Each structure stands twice: as C-alpha cells, then as structure tokens.
Amino acid sequence: MSQLKFCSRRSPVVCMSGCVASSQSLATNAGLDILKSGGNAVDAAVAVAAALNVTEPCSTGVGGDCFCLYYDAKTKQVCGLNGSGRSPQSLTLGLLKEHGFDEANPPPTLHAYNVTVPGAVAGWCDAVELFGSKNLSMGQILQPAIELAEKGFPVSEITSYHWKRDAHVLQAAGNPHGKDLLIGGQAPEHGQIFHNPFLADTFKELARSGKQGFYEGRVAKAIVDILQNNGGVMNLEDLKNHATEEVKPIVTNYKGVNVWEIPPNGQGITALLALNISENFNMKEMDHNTANYLHILIEALKTSFSDAFWFCADPEKVSVPTTELLSKSYASNRSQLIDLQRATHSLNHGNPFSVGSDTVYFTVVDGQGNACSFVNSNYMGFGTGLVPDGCGFTLQNRGFSFSLHPEHPNCLAPNKRPYHTIIPALATAADSGELLCSFGVMGGFMQPQGHIQVLLNMLEFGMNPQQALDAPRVYVEYKKKEGSWHVFLEDGIPQNVSQELRARGHIVTMPITGHSRSMFGRGQIITKGDWWRRGRNLSSSKVLWAGSDPRADGCALGY
Template sequence: MLEFASRRSPVVCTGGCTASSQPLATGAGLDILKKGGNAADAAVAIAAVLSLTEPFSTGIGGDCNCLFYDTKTQSVFGLNGSGRCPQALTLDLLNSEGFDEKNPLPSVHANLVTVPGAAAGWCDTVSLFGSKKLSLAEILQPAINLAERGFPVTEITAFHWERGASILQSPGNPHGKDLLIEGRSPKSGQIFKNPLLAQTFKELAQFGKKGFYEGRIARAIVDIIKKNGGVLSLDDLKEHISTEVTPTFTDYKGVRIWELPPNGQGIIALMALNMLERYNIKELGHNSADYIHLLVEAFKLSLADGSWFCADPTKVQVPLNELLSKQYCQQRSQLISLQRASSQCLHGNPCEASGDTVYFTVVDEEGNACSFINSNCLTFGTGLVPEGCGFTLHNRGFQFSLGAEHPNSLAPGKRPCHSIIPALATSSATGQLLCSFGVMGGIMQPQGQVQVLLNMMEFGMNPQEALDAPRFRVEYEKPDGAWKLSLEEGISQLAAQDLITRGHSVSWPVSGHDRSLFGRGQIIAKGMWWKLWPVLTGEDNPGVLWAGSDPRADGCAFGY
C-alpha cells in the first residue's frame, strides 16, 4: 500500500521557485531561472523534461495551455495551445464507420488525434512571455541531456507507466517499443533513455515550429495515424497556430481567480466559486459532511453547465459573461438542497437570466509567474508512437461530442472541450500576485482547484497543507446516468455515512495508488496572504515565496 501522508513543510525562499510532479523537472526549471531565464522560460524547460520522465501523462505529442503574470504591469496573459480537429474528419464520416453518440470511438482510435499543440505552445510561450535572454535550444537542453544519458524512474511514475504499457505493445503500434525497455515498462530505479525524443527536441530547437509541424516529424505523425485509420494530414499540421487569449476571472471574497476561457473548462471552477460565495464556508468545518455536500452540489451544477457550454468560441457562441455573472450563478445555487443530493445532470441557460496530465508552476525572482499544464488526455493518449520521434500522440478528440446539436460537437478545424486549466490568483483590490496554482486530472481539475483554494482562504492552510489535505471528486457516470462521489482516505467514516444518508452514491475510502483519481497539484504563493485574508494589507512580506507539491506524485518544489 502506497503511503501518501505528507510530512513536508512548505518550501520557503526569496529568489525563484519551481514546483512540478517530478524532481528532475523541478530542478531543470530552477536551473533555467539561475541562468537568467524567467518563469515562462523555466516552465517550458519543465514541460520538456516531464515529456521524458512522465510520458504516460504528458508529451510533445499532446496539448498545452498557460497563464502568465507580468509583475511589472500586474497583468495576466493567456495562451491556448490546444490543437484542432483534422479538416477531413466529420460526423458524417464517423457515422459511416458506425460511430455516433451512443457508440463513440474507442479511446485509442487514431481519429482522436487532434493536431498536437504542445510544440507550438512551447515556442510561443517563450517568444511571447520569455525573458529573451535564453534561446529555445538552451531551454530544451536539460531535457535533451536527460534523454540522451538516461534518468532513474521514480516509484509512482513506474506504477502508472506499467499500468498503461499495454497500448504501447499493441500490433498496430510498431514503435511503441521506443518507450519501453526490452518490451516492458521500466521499473522503479531503472535507467530509461530516449535518444529519439532528444532528437525531436533538437529539431524543434534548431528549426522552431517548422521542425515539428513540417518535415520529418510531421511525416512520421501522419504516417502512423493513417496506418491506424486516421485522417490527420500534413496540411492540418502545417496550418496549426496557438492563440493568445484574454483570460477570464471571477472575484471570490476579495481574491481574483484567473482561468483561460472556453474551449477550456476553467469556467467550471469560477461558476462553482460564484455559487459558494454566499455561504459561510469556514463555519461548515473542513471536510465535514455539510462542507463536502455543499461543494459537491455546486460542482454538479457547474459541471452540468460546463459539459454543455465548454466549446470552441470561434465555432459556436459561448455565453461567457452570462455564465460567470453573479446573478446567474446565484440563481443556480438556489437549486442546492442542503439536506439531499441532486440526481439530475441538467445545464442551465444563462441567456434567460436578467482527463492524464501534468501541472507545474514557476515564480521567478522578479515576481513573474507562469501557470502551465501539458497533457496527453488519457494515459499515453492513443499510445501511437511516430517512427523515430520518441513520443506518443494524444487523444484529445475524445472530449468532442458526437451529437450534432451539441455545442461541443466534432467538426473540421474545431478545438474540442479542453480539461487542462492552469490558474492564478491575484488581489482583487491591488492586482498583486497571490499564488500560481493548479490540480491536474481531467474533470477533477476545477474541483481540485476550488478545494485547494478554499483550504488556503477559508481554513488558513499553507500551500503544502492545502495540497496534502484529503480531497473528494464527483462525476456523472455513463451509461449508469448517475453521480458518483469518491472520498479520499482521511475523510472520516462519519462524514461518508452522513453523505450516503443524504442520497450520495459514495465510494470510501479511496487509498493507495487509486488516489491518482484526485489529481496532483502544485502551488507557489507570494507572501502569507492566506493568513491575513480577508484583510490583505500588503504587510505579509510578499518578497517571500511559499511553495507546495502534491504528495500524490513523485515531485517537489525547489527554490533559492
């Protein structure tokens, strides 16, 4: 049985700070800071190393999104690094092959590969937000070095690698062996090398985005997809671009929480916070039955809205301002019963009113922050490995709806609903950075963000304590058509029994490696603002950084 009880203190420092789910990645980011890079540069270095060390969760064959806080202007910027549906892929084509809403594509199908956006996202993060002191080659060099000389696989990483290895061993995936050792996943402590991934990084460093979206790598991507029945083309890759976007936010009791707008699901967290704002959260007691019930009911409502409205706003109308209005969210919150669990999964209509991933974060010495998330979607994505490239291709198209009337229905050139959501928190009054934070894990991400944020704001926990605390997760299960509530070990049996009496379908206690269900988060905070909230005076020594890293992963926070 894997022990998750954390005995860590928060990392406290005054220079730069990095936090990720893997120590080598955290260290690589810190090295970039010490060489003169800023938070954006370090985040890309971490993303590259995690592509090597956690290939089941993330990779250059997936997507990325980021938020960047500019300390000089106290402004927050966003980059949508998600890819789009192939131009040749239509609902009619899938219907002709026997796939529809009731019979969706299997999770490893090649037609679930939307254009991988990570490579462009890394390049654009550096060009838009980077220090301009380091080249992309210098930023990628730590990952290149590790890929060539090898790294020792950590315990939790080895477990998840083995659990997903079967899709790398399938007959239609001849190059899956490139992510295995003698046909098997690496064991804990075993050295794993990936020279093919090192070469991919070298080509990206030398040629920029063209090195990935045109030429050898692009041809290898298209080749493996077409051999497995997919339709992604060289033109789809060549035409891909990231999008600089205006982040969206809500104010919760004096703290402004920032998210990327749809096609991302960040609005789910913001809507839930708007619904919870009118309650005395602290009075309910941390992880009590009353507390969990209230949050779960708010999550159900925001998840129902999000599952309908989180779509590509360039293709369909998304009523973003209406969804995030305090009036609409308060109306939705009136549907919450404090005594009984709801059983429906119905979205509202605000216009009538007057899943695997890695998350990491960096704050540099100047006070800039980069909240970054990179993902394969499900474990190893499709598992398909392009020849000579050293990475798997994701399956983000899994999040499209195959219903023609759904806002998030699959269509050529369209971005799917996206679960990966980096977050930032600033002072509503002053614009001062409070923390850069996030929790990975599919639909757990908005739920995890709200839980760790309330752990700090309402219950005075430091960043490490906020991540250590037991979490819960609610999800709507098909085809059962029912809500399931999972409670992590550490939540009391008394609370679990109380929740059952209120009508929740409860799984308790979730322990060991199964705790991956609750995601893995990272937090870097400026000053002890959570101790002074709700009165943020500016006297909390904001020059000190406080960082935490989730005990459900192998990672850590470093600082100097």
C-alpha cells in the first residue's frame, strides 16, 4: 500500500488508564498530572490549555478563544461549547469607514479593531463547571501552569522559531508591555528558560475569582486600556457581557462513522462537507496520496471552502443553512461538479436550498472513556501582539476574519462572532455510539483539511494514529488577489504526483520542507481501541492508542 512509502519513525503510544496528546511535552505532562490526581478529561484539557498559554504564547492563550467537544462515556452523548468572543458593541462598518477602512482597505492585521472579546477563560470555566469531575478546584487545575510560569521552563525548538518570527509584534510602538514576553527585548532561544510571573498572577486571579477575575476588575481594565490606547473601542461592558454558548455539535456519517464538529461560526462544517463529497468517490481504490486521490481531495476541499467562506457566520445574527449544507443530496450534487481530469479555479458557493495560523490543538481521554477534544487560539501567532499591563498574555486578532462587504453573511457588525478557523473533532461508531477517536489538526484554514486527511488515513488506509499524523499532507489555499486556488505539497509526496497534478491544471508548489511545514498544521489523535486496523471492531477498546504530530514540539503520554 502507498502509505508504507513514507517512514513513520515514532510508534503510537498505548495505555489504558488515561492519555493526553498536545503540541508541548510539558503541557502534556500537566494534563497527565491532573488525570492522576482524580480529574477527568475536561479538567485535564483545561490544565493543558493553561500550560500551553505559558509554553506557547506565540500560538495560544487567555487573550484568545476556545472550542470544546466532550464525549460522555456513560451516555455516549457528544456535547459542545463555543468559547469564541464577539466584536465590541461600538464597532461598526460606519466607524471603520470614518477612519478610512473598507472592504478594499481593511484594518491591518495587528490593529486593535481586530480584537474580539477573548472567550477562552469563560470557555475553560464553563467546561469545568458543566463537564468536569468536580474532584478538583480551578486552582488545582491551573496549578501546573502557574508553576511553569513562576519557576520558568526551557523553550522548545519549534516554539522558539515561531516566537522569533513574530517577536516584532511585541516590540512594536504602542505596545509598552510587549517586553513582558521577551528576554532582554528578544525572543527566547531554544532551551533558554523563560519566566512569566504576570501570567501566573492572571491565573491566580482566575483561580480565586473565576470568570469575574478576568472579565471584571484589574485584568479587564488592563485589556480595555491597551486597546483604547491603540485606537480600539472595546469597553468594560463588552467584557462583562461575554458568555460561552452551549451548542449542539454537527455531525455527518462517513461509511458507518459519525464525525462530529462544532457548528458555525466555526469552520468544522468545511470538513464535514468535504467528507460528504469524498464519499461519492472510491478514495481507497485510488490509493493514498496518488495524483487521482489528491485531485479528488483537493477538489472536494475547494468546493467545501467555497460554501463555508460564504455561509459560515454567526448563527445568532444570520441564518446559516447547516442542515441543507450537510445533506447527502447536496453533497452528491456538488460532487458532480468535480472534473476528474481538470482542476477548478473559481470560488463559487452552491445553493443548498435547491436540494432537500496559528493555534494549539490537544486531546484527552480519561480512564472512564470520557474524551475532550479542545482547541485554543490567538489566531495569527501572538494575535495583535498587544499585551495588557501586568497580565502576561497577548490579545487575539480574530476580528480580521470578518468580511467588510455589507451583504456578506459574515460581515462585521456589533456584538457578532466572526468566521472562526479553530475546530476540535470527535468520531464515534454510528451503530453503537462508542468513541472511536478524539482528534484535531491546528493551523488556520489547514484545520478542516487536516481533519479529513488524518481521518481518511485511518478509515480508508488502516494507518495507526501516529502514521496518520506522520503522513505527508496537502494544503489548499485560495489567493484572493490572484483569484485562483493554490496547492502546496509537503516533502514526501513524490515528484511525479506533482507533475500529474500540474497537468490537470493545479497551481502546485512543492516540496514544502523545514519550518515551512507548519502550514500543514500540527495534530493530535487518541483512539479507543485499534479499530483502524480491525474494520472498526471495538474488541480491544480498553486500550488507548495515541499519536502526536512531528511538526510540533509535543508528544502523547499515557499511564
């Protein structure tokens, strides 16, 4: 089989009593400690989120947003939390126009206008309250991260690279506290010890006062001050009024497997659309990462993104036709648009009514079989890079994802959530409801593309979780200025495949190597049992199997 043509150098982790997989080994350890202390999957996930804020501030933190899927082993139900924040009440298209910004000239990515209310802290607290074990306090859950921040930790190699790449946003004028995330004005080197006492203080405030310790009081005032000093309009009421939303996850059935995602405003629907379209082709027969296989995959992703870029928006503000988009008949119609020999270059969304950057992803499965699929993000690296005084974290730039076209469903409006790239995922057996895996791939618009690729690696080609993550990937991007789709192939995909794709009209760049491989995301997978090699037979379901992406600094650990 083609999947054997690449070398998977790391064995999957196997264990029975609990497992954690994240992009940073110290964060993975933090989650494992919480499991061993009596916490469940959600408690451990929040501990990992906090530890990643300390160890990967160039990707994630309490200045950003989060999404969570929770699988309850007793009820076999999947629940969801939308921890994304809304735009300030005073931020309007009219205000932007007054300051010279419009669809053709949007605010720069680092502008304070792009800061939506950070939803991560409320998401953490609400996840623990709703789904946590009740055995541990928030202070106990945050303690590993507090210790990392106070005592310091050695910075990992890939994190150091990204910290250096984006250090300029911390050094920018108008960001006097950016130096709090630097050492002597510079990003830390690989192996250099970094301390963040201000973030430790923020976590202690959260442990003492819960959500109020962030959305009201000292921290909230510091957030508002740095934003308003840089031209932003967020105020204390915007922060105080923030609330997490419990959501019903969306799902599609792919050949007997239910795949679960967070509904819009998250882009998880993109992955489900692509799966539905792919189901109309014999992907396994085409063989893994061949030109035929990648062509169908690429075209399915283009079609899915074309729909998501238009329809994915805040359902509290506009009507999102989720049911219609996920219907099998709609997918069948969309699949018929795919030419088996020619690439598509247009970006045209369908009509579902005619038929009936940088992020962290991590996952935990506990000894009772509960699973938490969790993602937390600043959006672009450090986000805006703006650091509130005495707080030790940066503020996201998620608002950059809004459209400024007045007729677009995702158009900027007051108190609205933007199109969101971060998406956790789960898979369960459609007949029994048993957990198959908790998985995700971080990385902006790569996330749904990573979801479908690693899932098909297991479902169609029998790869174990580590092999599924190790396998070379494809990334599809629509370049708006050029008006065309571009395809990037990771090192490890044969040259002749690239040549065949070019012959079909794809604009291909390859091979992508070194740190540039970050464009293909960084994933984590924990499966319950080895169903991927047993035809989804759960006879060995007591054993957890896990993999961690080699494109990151992390690992999977179990006990």
